[in-house]
Amino acid sequence: MVERGRPQARRPFHGRGQDGAGVKRVLVIGNATVDVILSVRHLPAPGETVLAETEFRCAGGKGLNQAVAAARLGVPTTLVAALGEDADGRFLREALRPEPVQTGWLASPHPTDISIISIAAGGENAIVSTAASARWFSAQAAVAAASSLGAGDILILQGNLTEATTRAALRTARAREATTILNTAPIAWDQRGIAAEADIVVANAGEAESLTGFVDEAAALSLIEAGAGAAIVTRGANDALLADLASLVHLPVATVDVVDTSGAGDVTVGTLAGALALGRSLPDALALALAAASLSVTRRGTTPSFPTVEEMRRLVARA
Template sequence: MSVIVFGAAIADRIFRVPRLPAPGETALGEAGPPLPGGKGLNQAIAAARDGVSVRFAGCVGADAEGALLRAALREAGVETGWLAEAPGPSGLAAVVVDAAGRNQIAVSAGANRAARAAQVEAIPPGATLLMQMEVPPEENAALIARGRAAGARLLLNLAPAASFPREALAALDLLIVNEQEAAWLAAALGCAVEAEALHAALGCGVAVTRGERGAEAAARGERVTLSAFAVPVADTVGAGDAWCGVLAAALDRGAPLPAAMRRANAAAALACTRPGAAPAMPRAAEIEALLAGR
């Protein structure tokens, strides 16, 4: 089969500071060069490095950042025939990381606002379609409808959290949220923040990632709770994207949800051991080595 990722490609500037600034505070630190990032690009690279065939659909600008992003996808073996060039600048992100690896991120969507579901020219039956929320939500909703009609596996990472049609959420195979996104969604739905409660409220499978406390999921009668892998943390930027991309890859290969989540947990842990987002996505051999040692 194959994984299709529809999402954002964003150039990251990472600022390393002793501690995250409070509102109104200036924090002095060091900035690195632009690095490839964006939830869609990161997840596509994570899936490709885990050994599956990946196609990416999105938009970059006709600028140096766009060239950087396109090259990063191609270097990872991601098919970029559906990556368009849009007027204006590429997406940019300012990522502030403290000494403990915690982060704050501000994003300018740039060319990603021009991403359209129609760029995904075909959805083969049985393909895995992975989406996030850094592109226009209505385009995700349109792609979900097409994917459901085509018989694809549908995954949406509701990041960053934003309003989304209930009928589109109900059509998903799996909705993926972190703790903050789960809290936002639970408040909007008037239910508890656990995966089982969100699953009952929405009717689709739900996975909740909880950082160093692991992950849980509720889907189709399955209830999964897994611990995280303890690792030394360089920064947590991109860990959630490693989780989503490798989960999609594992599910696409036919792994059951518990095994796919355990592999995703290992990938997210490895991403935390090195700086950056896309450059930190682990390869299949690294994931397998960590799994074999635990």
């Protein structure tokens, strides 16, 4: 449970370095994986073996996914991630070539990370990932990447990297007046004290409860009291909560026929960052992000399900 006690220096979130000087840049420091996606009738219970009906592979990983989503909005986007010198690493390099993402690949001595994603008929999923290359990503490398940020640029981080690497990147970015977004998934280390390092914390309902000991609105407000400039708690098909020191609002989620929820949170985070880089307000950026995620869950896969560049243009025009 986070310690109660409101920080003195916080104000309602308005973004850092937003000087109106055009479109800003998004930098994603995170992981990249080969996703092996298995369609199953139901997710296996402990000790149960089930047979997959289909299998396919695609580019994935929270960092890669978020970078693709931001870039498809037309925002200058860079992904810095570690890949092994192996067939999976080559697969990911080739998979990103058609995407409007600038890449800074680090050569890891470990195998390229993979995720095994089982998807049930109703769209629910269970994911197991390796993280040796992501955990190898050093604090020094993160500082070097974050040092390229300018005032008003956006940095996205997730829970895949080590605590030391994550904190180093956040502090470097904030010193350069960039806006920092921390997506808490996966919770691989104790993140309860890191909210104060981030301008925006994004967590799903389960993660928010794990971090704060509270649920729903109380969880969002607890993240603010812990020091986050703004907190977003996504609640699946229900809605999303957006809180800062001035307000707490509910944003609706469109009702759709769900096929596969894999990557929905990443679409949300990446589109949110891209919309902020385009100059949208935080509520407007989140509304656009939720619309993009609602479209992605109607299709199978992670990056293959994300809105295309043209679909993003249409979403922006309607938002």
